[in-house]
Amino acid sequence: MSTARLKAAVLISGNGSNLKALIRAVAADQLSLDIIRVISNRAEAGGLKYARDAGIPVSIIPHQQYADRDEHGRAIAAVLENAVLKGAVPDLIILAGYMRILSVDFARRFSNRMINLHPSLLPLYKGLDTYNRAIAAGDQYTGASIHVVTADLDDGPVISQVHIPIEANDDAATLAAKLGPLEHKLLLATVREFSEGHLKMMSFPTERGPQAGSRVTFNGNALHSPLQLQTDGSLNS
Ligand code: GRF
Numbered sequence: 535m536s537t538a539r540l541k542a543a544v545l546i547s548g549n550g551s552n553l554k555a556l557i558r559a560v561a562a563d564q565l566s567l568d569i570i571r572v573i574s575n576r577a578e579a580g581g582l583k584y585a586r587d588a589g590i591p592v593s594i595i596p597h598q599q600y601a602d603r604d605e606h607g608r609a610i611a612a613v614l615e616n617a618v619l620k621g622a623v624p625d626l627i628i629l630a631g632y633m634r635i636l637s638v639d640f641a642r643r644f645s646n647r648m649i650n651l652h653p654s655l656l657p658l659y660k661g662l663d664t665y666n667r668a669i670a671a672g673d674q675y676t677g678a679s680i681h682v683v684t685a686d687l688d689d690g691p692v693i694s695q696v697h698i699p700i701e702a703n704d705d706a707a708t709l710a711a712k713l714g715p716l717e718h719k720l721l722l723a724t725v726r727e728f729s730e731g732h733l734k735m736m737s738f739p740t741e742r743g744p745q746a747g748s749r750v751t752f753n754g755n756a757l758h759s760p761l762q763l764q765t766d767g768s769l770n771s
Pocket residue numbers: 546547548549550551552553581630631632651652653678717
């Protein structure tokens with residue numbers, strides 16, 4: 535078995551608390567991967583500070599400077615594939631609070647290398663304003679999901695989830711505050727399983743093309759339902 539450390543790139547747009555959790559875990563040797571680049575579409579993203587403090591190369595690629603989504607996607611792809619990375623495409627691209635929809639071409643170019651953290655129990659509530667939509671629907675639970683990024687918004691196979699109950703006095707702010715630390719744990723546990731080779735993303739043929747489908751395996755078995763975050767911080771089916 536190869537002992538090479540996984541090379542990861544992290545895309546952010548805002549606070550970067552998930553990025554901070556990843557950087558801390560790597561520094562504490564709790565996560566065997568190298569974060570080789572952080573990319574933000576917003577120059578003022580607070581999370582850039584954590585990358586800079588840790589000496590991780592940063593690229594700011596503001597979407598407003600590009601004619602359309604495709605052109606913006608090509609600019610990000612060029613950074614991910616350029617000589618700074620010595621021609622090596624990151625093994626894992628982590629969308630951690632990256633608030634732009636990626637182009638279809640970008641999603642295809644990095645298919646089965648990219649995961650996204652989304653604040654709902656997917657397939658419920660793709661897109662924005664997830665907590666308010668869960669409250670309005672009278673749901674008893676909300677949570678966070680990590681899924682494979684495909685060309686369709688928040689739609690790839692769900693890898694892992696954490697649930698919390700919605701209580702009578704909860705609003706979007708209280709749910710976000712309760713879920714934040716659990717999202718960090720979910721992300722660390724999921725990335726750890728990728729870095730240790732237990733989780734893998736792979737393509738399979740569909741009517742849309744020979745590599746158009748995405749599936750996830752955990753310890754060699756197809757994952758049919760999301761892994762659940764346990765209280766000890768591990769993931770279990
Ligand atoms: C998280 O709530 C995540 O679910 C969503 O964006 C937020 C990112 O937070 N995709 P941060 O920027 O990592 O603090």
